[in-house]
Amino acid sequence: MDIDIIGVPLDFGSGRRGVDMGPSAIRYAGLHSALEALGHTVTDQGSLAVPLSETCLEGNPQLKYLEPITPVLQELMGRVARSVDEGRFPLILGGDHSLALGSVAGAARRRRLGVIWLDAHGDFNTDETTPSGNIHGMPLAALCGIGAREFVTLGGSKPAGPTLSPHQVAVVGLRSMDEQEKRLLREAGVAVFSMDMIDRFGIAEVMSRAISVVTRGTDGIYLSLDLDVLDPMLAPGVGTPVRGGLTYREAHLAVELLAETNLLIGMDAVEVNPILDTVNITAALAVELALSACGKRIWDPH
Numbered sequence: 001m002d003i004d005i006i007g008v009p010l011d012f013g014s015g016r017r018g019v020d021m022g023p024s025a026i027r028y029a030g031l032h033s034a035l036e037a038l039g040h041t042v043t044d045q046g047s048l049a050v051p052l053s054e055t056c057l058e059g060n061p062q063l064k065y066l067e068p069i070t071p072v073l074q075e076l077m078g079r080v081a082r083s084v085d086e087g088r089f090p091l092i093l094g095g096d097h098s099l100a101l102g103s104v105a106g107a108a109r110r111r112r113l114g115v116i117w118l119d120a121h122g123d124f125n126t127d128e129t130t131p132s133g134n135i136h137g138m139p140l141a142a143l144c145g146i147g148a149r150e151f152v153t154l155g156g157s158k159p160a161g162p163t164l165s166p167h168q169v170a171v172v173g174l175r176s177m178d179e180q181e182k183r184l185l186r187e188a189g190v191a192v193f194s195m196d197m198i199d200r201f202g203i204a205e206v207m208s209r210a211i212s213v214v215t216r217g218t219d220g221i222y223l224s225l226d227l228d229v230l231d232p233m234l235a236p237g238v239g240t241p242v243r244g245g246l247t248y249r250e251a252h253l254a255v256e257l258l259a260e261t262n263l264l265i266g267m268d269a270v271e272v273n274p275i276l277d278t279v280n281i282t283a284a285l286a287v288e289l290a291l292s293a294c295g296k297r298i299w300d301p302h
């Protein structure tokens with residue numbers, strides 16, 4: 001397939017600096033050549049221009065840095081929509097998870113989209129429930145139309161993700177949530193497959209349930225992968241690590257099963273923070289998981 005790599009060196013959405021270097025770290029780990037070796041045609045579109053946070057005002061403490069984030073996400077939305085339109089696979093490198101409001105909304109402009117959100121967190125806060133004001137804890141709620149109007153619409157008149165229904169979203173790997181966020185997630189009707197469900201039923205069963213949720217009435221799946229879904233022993237280079245995450249093979253199998261549906265139309269790999277990483281292993285893991293999403297198998301009997 002034809003793959004568009006788009007870097008989004010955004011770190012406004014998270015409290016800790018460093019995820020702005022995520023796209024560089026993932027590129028350094030050999031993404032482009034590894035995808036080509038799999039037989040794909042790869043175009044690196046470079047990274048979007050993101051102002052330095054030192055040069056910007058924080059603004060509303062409940063929606064920190066919304067102003068500089070908005071044009072970046074609008075630009076990303078347009079780029080992703082174009083990729084999907086032209087039959088290419090957008091692979092978005094983050095950057096903090098707020099970018100998914102742009103990428104997923106862009107893909108949702110063109111398809112009836114189901115979304116798999118692989119994450120230790122729900123990312124379902126709003127400006128009213130957020131304990132930190134950090135926007136990277138809000139994108140999934142915003143994609144479901146919940147939250148501050150100026151964020152949900154990205155400054156436009158309509159929600160940025162108008163075609164995304166909470167009933168076509170599955171969060172997998174969840175193990176850390178704020179109380180109010182939990183309530184919102186439940187009320188919205190998002191399917192949650194928490195870590196204890198993976199312990200009980202196994203990742204294959206959980207993914208088959210998650211896939212059946214996101215393929216009901218949709219014609220494409222978008223994968224938003226927060227590297228913090230993995231256990232921090234495997235992926236230490238993330239902004240908000242939470243113990244008890246996916247193992248190496250659980251993460252790969254989850255992505256392999258998604259790729260096998262042949263419905264995957266795009267992917268984010270976000271929250272890679274090289275400053276907190278150990279010899280770039282988290283970025284290397286992001287590359288390996290992107291390869292799995294793009295069809296790499298341990299063994300292909302055919």
Ligand SMILES: [Mn+2]
Pocket residue numbers: 097119120121123136226
């Ligand atoms: Mn996240």
